Amino acid sequence: MADTERASRPETTITTPGGAPEEDPERARRHRMAVFGGAERKLADQSVDHSLAERLAALVADAGEVYDLAESPDIYGDGVVAELERRTAEELGFPAAAFFPSGTMAQQVALRCWAARTGNPTVALHPLAHPEVHERQAFSQVSGLRTVHLTDEPRLPNAAEVLDFEEPFGTLMLELPLRDAGHVLPSWEELVAVVEAARERDAVVHFDGARLWETTPHFGRPLREIAGLADSVYVSFYKTLGGLSGAVLAGPESLIAEARTWRHRYGGQLFQQFPAALAGLLGLRKVLPEIPSYVTHAKVVAQAIGEGFAQAGVAWFRVHPEPPHTHEFQVWLPYDAEVLSAAALRQAEESGVCLFRRWLPSPSGPQGLSFTEVTVTAPGLAWTAEDVRTAVADFVRRLR
Known part of the structure; x- marks a missing residue:
């Protein structure tokens, strides 16, 4: 799930009622974005994974393919x-x-x-x-x-x-x-x-x-x-x-x-609005034709995630829908969202593999049940089913 919170607040020190320091939420957000964005392997490339300079450079490099940049x-x-x-x-x-x-x-x-x-x-x-x-x-x-x-x-x-x-x-x-x-x-x-x-x-x-x-x-x-x-x-x-x-x-x-x-x-x-319009034209030209391949591979990834949890001995999990209807789907686990998010961050930081990103608590279910959204785009096409199962096993080890 994309982490699109804005990075505009100054860093502050927060303390608990007992006086112990807590991590500044803004600093934690920046760290999370840097880790996931810098991971060597990920299932999807998200806009927040790139700096302003990188996004502008990509737009300048490619926009001439879809529109005459000599125009006003x-x-x-x-x-x-x-x-x-x-x-x-x-x-x-x-x-x-x-x-x-x-x-x-x-x-x-x-x-x-x-x-x-x-x-x-x-x-x-x-x-x-x-x-x-x-x-x-x-x-x-x-x-x-x-x-x-x-x-x-x-x-x-x-x-x-x-x-x-x-x-x-x-x-x-x-x-x-x-x-x-x-x-x-x-x-x-x-x-x-x-x-x-x-x-x-x-x-x-x-x-x-x-x-x-x-x-x-x-x-x-x-x-x-x-x-x-x-x-x-x-x-x-x-x-x-x-x-x-x-x-x-x-x-x-x-x-x-x-x-x-x-x-x-x-x-x-x-x-x-020309930057947004140029980016939209590029999406129609470059990304739209590739979406069927993302959807097809998302089914492979989803099945392998389920197999990975089963092989790791996880008592209950859910991949929804199964198989996915698009190149995006949910994964559910019976853990607190904070625990799952921390494990996902550690995995990306320590191994360079970004399997999951942020987890959220169930909006209506019992406490201790959480979900995340998994998206498969171009980087995910390089993952085999065995790659996914291996990453799931590593993620489960970090939970334990």
């Missing part, structure tokens, strides 16, 4: 930003698209536009969807939207739950994949049925597709066909594609024209 920088969304909008709309199969500085803003704009068109501000979504868990009630606090939940199961709703819900809603929002449930996806047939059920209720369908790029292997369909099920789609460029920031909302021309007006009202009409 963008001004309020023209130039390279408009080119990213065009290419993303083409990739998703929509007639128009608008670039936003964040997915939070893009989705608020999309859903308030749909609410005005349907006459219903109620949005049906999963309780684990990103707006419900990670956006501080932005839908209700900022955009006047109301949310309802069609199911509490750790999966997307099925067609029967959509059809049988007891009150009307204007928009059905589906997060593909549902990250906080384990990056899970329905089957293609289930997804089609859910969309058809929403249409039968006269609701529009919006995809929270921050990680939609990852779904093509699971569904066995091209991206345009998947996105084409929805009335509008949001995609992210820094999730999965390795960009700097930013998101695109794609949909019908009239919706996107209205969204551009609301983007301005929300403060998203930025003067220049």
